[in-house]
Amino acid sequence: MTTRQSLVHGIRTSADYFLSTFIFGVMFGIAAQAAGLEHWQALLMCASVFTASGQFAALEFWQAPLPLATIALSVFLVSTRNILLGMAMTHHFDGHSLGRRITWLFLLNDPGVVNSFLQPAEVDRLGYVTGYGLSMMTSWLLSTFIGLNGAQLFAALDLGAVSFAGPLVLATMMMLFFKSSKTPPTPWILSGATALALVEIGSPDYAVLLGSVLIGMAAAIWQTRRRYG
Amino acid sequence: MAETLTAIAMMAAIVYLTRATGYFVGLQLRHIRGIQPVLEALPGCAFMAILAPAVRHGSPSEILAMACVVLIMWRTNNVVLSTVVGMLVLLLGGPYLDS
Numbered sequence: 619m620t621t622r623q624s625l626v627h628g629i630r631t632s633a634d635y636f637l638s639t640f641i642f643g644v645m646f647g648i649a650a651q652a653a654g655l656e657h658w659q660a661l662l663m664c665a666s667v668f669t670a671s672g673q674f675a676a677l678e679f680w681q682a683p684l685p686l687a688t689i690a691l692s693v694f695l696v697s698t699r700n701i702l703l704g705m706a707m708t709h710h711f712d713g714h715s716l717g718r719r720i721t722w723l724f725l726l727n728d729p730g731v732v733n734s735f736l737q738p739a740e741v742d743r744l745g746y747v748t749g750y751g752l753s754m755m756t757s758w759l760l761s762t763f764i765g766l767n768g769a770q771l772f773a774a775l776d777l778g779a780v781s782f783a784g785p786l787v788l789a790t791m792m793m794l795f796f797k798s799s800k801t802p803p804t805p806w807i808l809s810g811a812t813a814l815a816l817v818e819i820g821s822p823d824y825a826v827l828l829g830s831v832l833i834g835m836a837a838a839i840w841q842t843r844r845r846y847g
Numbered sequence: 848m849a850e851t852l853t854a855i856a857m858m859a860a861i862v863y864l865t866r867a868t869g870y871f872v873g874l875q876l877r878h879i880r881g882i883q884p885v886l887e888a889l890p891g892c893a894f895m896a897i898l899a900p901a902v903r904h905g906s907p908s909e910i911l912a913m914a915c916v917v918l919i920m921w922r923t924n925n926v927v928l929s930t931v932v933g934m935l936v937l938l939l940g941g942p943y944l945d946s
Contacts (some may be wrong), residue, residue: 626943633927634925634926634927635926637930638926638927638930639875641930641934645855651848655851659851659852659855662852663855663858663859666855666856666858666859667855667858667862668862669862670864670912671860672862673858676854676858677864677871682850683850684850684851684853684854686850686853686854686857689854689857689858690858690861693858693861693862694865697861697862697865698865698893699853699890699893699894700862700865700866700869700876701865701866701868701869701872702869702889702892702893703866703869703872703890704865704867704868704869704870704872704891705864705869705870705872705876705886705889706869706873706887706889707870708870708873708874708876708877708883708886709873709877709883709886711870719870720867721866722942723863723864723866723870724866726866726870728850728890730855731867731889731890733892735887740917741923751927767865781910782905782912782913782932782937783899783930783933783937784914785897785898785901785902785905785909785913786929786930786933786934786937787899788894788897788898788914789856789913789917789920789933790895790916790920790926790929790930791915792895793899793916793917793920793921793923793924793929794920795890795891795894796905797920797924798922801888801917803891803892804894805888805892806888806891806894807893807895809891809892809895809896809899810895810896810898810899811899812896812902813872813896813897813899813900814899814900815905817899817904819901826896826900827893827896827897830892830895830899831889831892831893831896833892834888834891834892834896835888835889835892838884838885838888838889838892839885841884842884842885843881844880844882845881845884846881847881
């Protein structure tokens, strides 16, 4: 399958997360309007930053004068999983020029990476993830536009209740991981258990993330060594 | 206005760098035998590091919504159905379960 065909395939298979992203986008539009962002600024942020969790985190601190350092730290912390997503794609973007890889890394997104692992070997991963990313970007921009323009209509809804939508979407991706994995899910179970233990002893968010990923990585290395000797 | 544009540009740079950094660090590690399954396990570890505390601190409606999502995904693999049911549980069940 060529890169172009894989890109179209990525767009075609993204319907599920297109809709999930749409819900987030509407919420982001409403929240951005409430935070005082002009419409074009909110849309520029969506088009250039392209990460729901990071943008929501930034809005928490969005009041004049803007605390740039705090915004930078919060966006970095919630985006650290992108480092791991990038690492996971290391072996899958081969055969493309460095320029193309650097350019298209911009569209790297969680559901695209997760679903790319479920595709047959002939699918070009860079094309697939890019197609998926284009679909997510379209959904993100359209829904944010609707949220910005319909903020007053949604004012009566209890949006606090849907702030948990983020973990729900992550859970769907985690289930895809669990069901498609060819190896026992030990690293993920240990990561979750470690995160719970670290939360119980009052660790800060970055320590929870770092500690549990390190334990999961150690388990994955142990599992690989047992498998390959 | 300049301050807002600075913040947006800074956010865009940070997020792009997190995406690119992981990829290029991975390229440096790829010669290590058996590294691929380890790298591919990492995003799931990050998801679990976010999900487990979210459930631990969740309200009854949030825990119920999460259970519905996991169960529906397990049985059907249907992302839209599981997300919609989870959201409905949050929106409709919240006022009753969390009061």
